[in-house]
Amino acid sequence: MSPDDLRQRVADALAHARKGGASQAAASATNDSGLTLRVRMRSVETLESHQGHSLGVTVYRGQRQGSASTSNLSPQAVRETVRKALSLARFAAEDEFAGLAEAGRMATEFPQLDLYHPWGLDAGQAMELALECEAAALDADPRISNSEGAGVDSGESSYAYGNSHGFLKAGRSSSHSVYCAVLSEQDGRMERDYEFSVARAPEELAPVKEVGGNAAKYTLRRLGARKIKSTRAPVVFAPRVARSLIGHFCAAVSGRALYNRASFLLDSLGKPVFADCVNLSERPHVPRGPASRAYDAEGVATANREVVGGGIINGYFLGSYSARKLGMDTTGNAGGAHNLQLESTGETLEELLGGMGDGLVVTELMGQGANIVTGDYSRGAAGYWVRGGAPAHAVNEITIAGNLKDMFRNIRAIGADIDRRGGIQTGSILIDSLSVAGA
């Protein structure tokens, strides 16, 4: 379905809601399609063709709210879905904070985000790319012993959002990716690691040979991993795991955690939560950006802002509901953050390791051990030990632990090795003194 078709379905849903007695309503619809091809051990493993729709509607009867969604976009199903939402709204309680975002906050300017670059990839081309990617990994070293495979994914999606303020927009975007995961073996012990590349436009993907080569390099780096004695040590979080630290920060200053007082960062606005070298900005309008949006999930205009400046928190992540609960204004973050960028303090990875001396580099984190209520942090980790500023040996079966409040204050440097593959972009982060548990 085209963006115009979806826009029409959304308009229909809003009309049904109005006729059905809704005082306010919002609706959104998406249509995704794509191709996924996976190869393993130099032969095709799966070829998947994707095609799916969905439509969701939220209605308000005064201050009572109901929602419904469907994967069937027929006119009859859309009408039925709205009817269901209206019926559920009767049973919800009056909530003085319920409702759409204020009409005056709706986006009126729509910068060119350049998010749509269809590939037109067919199964044969996808197979060649995936085979080449995996071969680059398998052929890299005799210790590469097995493969979980390589894959190419190409997808596009159309979307529309509208609400009873008269806001109604539609658009489309694309996303393409290549990944590879291989195993290495030494002394009867196996290790696995991976690499991927993702982009809006196919020509911005990393060359498949580079993806395969990196997968092999990372997997080989893990050979000979061993547990270390429990200690306290400085820790460098490699970029691909460092973004999770910023993710925990976002969770702790998100509206719902704040109004429920379920956060270790309550009342933190204007306070120095991070070390003063930390600057975090939000840039929603980056062309081809992974999390670029002209408006948020409520139609509210997004804008550039400096979330953290010199370690001080300048803003939360709020939608209109949590903003009203907190007596604040929405920050245009209904549905999440839009391209967060942590500013580098300028050091290369080598310089970070040199500055650290002896310590741990974490390249993989395991488990969900971050408690957003208390800030207590304890996660499984793997990576490598650094001695005198140089990699010494691989490490696994350890945990790292601390409290996020202390960890944020103890950030010493942010590397220039910025990973731009996701909605949170950061280089390696060096944190002083975490508890490392091992043997």
Place this chain on the structure above:
Amino acid sequence: MSALPDPSTCAARPGAVALARASLLESSGLGDPQLDRALGALLRPGVDWGDLYFSEHSSESWVLEDGIVKTASHDQGRGMSARAVSGDKSGFAYSDELDPSTLLQAAKTAGAIARDGGRGQVMARRAGASRVLYAPGDPGAGFSDPAKVELLHALDREARAADPRVRQVIASLSIARKLVLICSSDGRLAADDRPLARLGLTVLLERKGEVRHGVSGWGGRLPLVELFNETQAREHAREAVRQAVVNLDAQPAPAGEEVVVLGPGWPGILLHEAVGHGLEGDFNRKGVSAFAGRIGEAVASEQCTVVDDGSLPGRRGSLQVDDEGTPTGRTVLIENGILTGYMQDRLNARLMGVQPTGNGRRESYACLPMPRMTNTFMMPGPHDPEEIIRSVPRGVYARNFGGGQVDITSGKFVFSASEAYRIEDGKLGAPLRDATLIGDGPTVLTRVSMIGSDLALDPGIGVCGKEGQSVPVGVGMPTVRVDGITVGGTA
């Protein structure tokens, strides 16, 4: 509760296959000729076998926060997919539209995977029999919308009554029903009508500015009428509050190897992570699991017997038939310490020359099936749980856990304790703050030195993720003593 539904409204129903045929096929103009044509298109030369999967689902969720039911939401959908298998290759296409031409197109697209090899044939269809493990239909049937609202208020009241320091209660109810129909080229025709219900609550408790949370919940493939009563609401509300209170006084957990005693029930997540994923057939066929090629070897102390059982009545992880139409059953994974079997779907079983075990699961019609766990647990042992704690001079007793994760290749796994205590001289001491435990799957069970007699299954709220697909699962374990696992604290 004033609005309890009348259980006698549950009348006799037609079998799942007849129901699924009527609801998914006949209403969309799909009959035997259309199925045969699609299977014919799927089985191009080179395809060994294939299947068509149809499903429809509806779900509803209600959330209480700040003492009011703020929102209710409903979701429904239906769709179908076609899969063609040629050796170890799968071709797959799906659509959320059900009609003869879309079905035929999906079958042709999926069949294009074939390159060489097999010569599958479409066989005559026959419906298979399966056990009845749960009542069919909408698990919310007979439970009115006002009754659902009242149920959440009951949880809220009980939690606030349990401790005056409770300052927020978030309670949620979700009820879902999924009807699936599987039609494969070898003539298998199977259906499953799967109810699923879950109640959960989180309480936040504050003492002098310090906030702690506690969680509890329960569920299963049971009608809401059976699942919910006031006694259970009170027990779970008190349980969530109790955990939050315990956490108020928690001390930093130790860092390093400790003797750990795991409590009964939910700590069975140890098995799910340490051995469960590593024993899924796909990882073993490919040789990427730390357990690959180790059938017949000792991987646990000889007291340990671990099973996966998808045929337990009413359990969250149970299925009458899996998503490939294979009836579920009990698979012994580890027997008296010896690795005895893997969990299989059809593709991996065929390639490994064994029988499928009823573990072929998919999140939805839009996903390829793969071997997944159902309800995974350890059989009970001879010891009194108190005796196990008394046997530990110094260690940690872990009673509740959050999530876990495993690297099946290196075998390293984690699971995060959300309620734990110091053990000193055989007695429980101070509560400990959240800590992740990390171990090595192929060796951790060799360190199990005592197993309790108190096998318990979790309360029915578990979800397992693999390659982006989430499915409901169960875990269970008796009290177990592990002589050495790394505890990731700070002290």
